[in-house]
Amino acid sequence: MYLFTLLGNLLIMATIWRERSLHTPMYLFLCALSISEILFTVAITPRMLVDMLSTHHSISFMACANQMFFSFTFGFTHSFLLMIMGYDRYMAICHPLHYNVLMSTRDCARLVSWSWAGGSVMGMMLTLIVFHLTFCGSNEIHHFFCHVLSLLKLACGRGMSSVTLSVILVCVTALMGCLFLIVISYVFIVAAILKIPSAEGRHKTFSTCVSHLTIVIVHYGFASMIYLKPKGPHSMDSNTLMATTYTVFTPFLSPIIFSLRNKELKNAIKRSFRRTFCPSSS
Template structure:
């Protein structure tokens, strides 16, 4: 998304060449492939851990930090923690590239002479940046916080924040640029407020 926004705003005349169907297929394949390899690596690591504290976790789904709490093997635990640290580094690197592309976008947007053009460009970019920031910051917190700072209720809240909230916000945020949807939401809010009075 960040690259799409970057090309659309900073290099609009090259958009068709830089983001043709072939480039989109390559980017989608890279995202799906790395996601699959990442999942496979974690699954193989967690299935190789001996669990000595039962098999019940205090979570909505099988979270790696929760499974690590059940492990009785220090070597397996350290191996998985190393994978998580490498993952955090890669995630942070991706986040830095996203931020750098948005810095370039904002520099280009601030050079747009019309206020309406700047507003349109910012409204296109800021929601994506907010959702990505929410996802990455809560995922970092969930996976890299010290075990002593952990509590079951905090773990549940953080898991919901990074696994449910960003995907739920995406359709809402991106569809709010649609004029008909904005009008329908305003009308719904007005009807709700006037019926309560």
């Protein structure tokens, strides 16, 4: 699954780079999303696999901080890019005449840069907050990697509850803020699609949004179950399972969803394979 995640996202990036017909804002954002998913997977999964297969389960303080920083950074960047992709679909469907002007290559590069910068700032801020806490008692992390909720369980000292609440509030506010803007974009998109007179036109227009919408549901579905689920006697075990599933399964699903649900990308991948392995038939 780890190798498939890497190869699937690399395949999407290579196809977009080779096919000039895919040099559009939507696929630029998709390429940036694939990069964030590759980096997120590389930052978390290899160490997690080693620990699962090894009898020696330990990680240094600095390595744990780095792992948390990268998981936050790429996780938030992923959310910001999904929000931008929703805005891109809104502009393409609701303002098609102004789309090429408002979504120029420079503007798209700026939006991607802001996403990465925002994810990095959020990652650095939250990691510094967590690792400035005092950790006492057990040093056993009840998780497969340095997940923030598991580390907060090990912290102690005055103001611990307020820090925990602040960290969770920042995560939830950022994620729900992105989701809210995506939902608003799709409200306008659906309203515009319903004005299209033909059923074929409505279907064709909405089909450009299906893969993005599916990834949004998967991403925010897992994230909400981790951060918004009510606490219970077995909440730590279920959070560990959900966070691990989110970490491994979401990047694994993304290339499958985008390659299968996006007809233009799927055809481009087929053309690339034909040119590479059957050059005489192309």
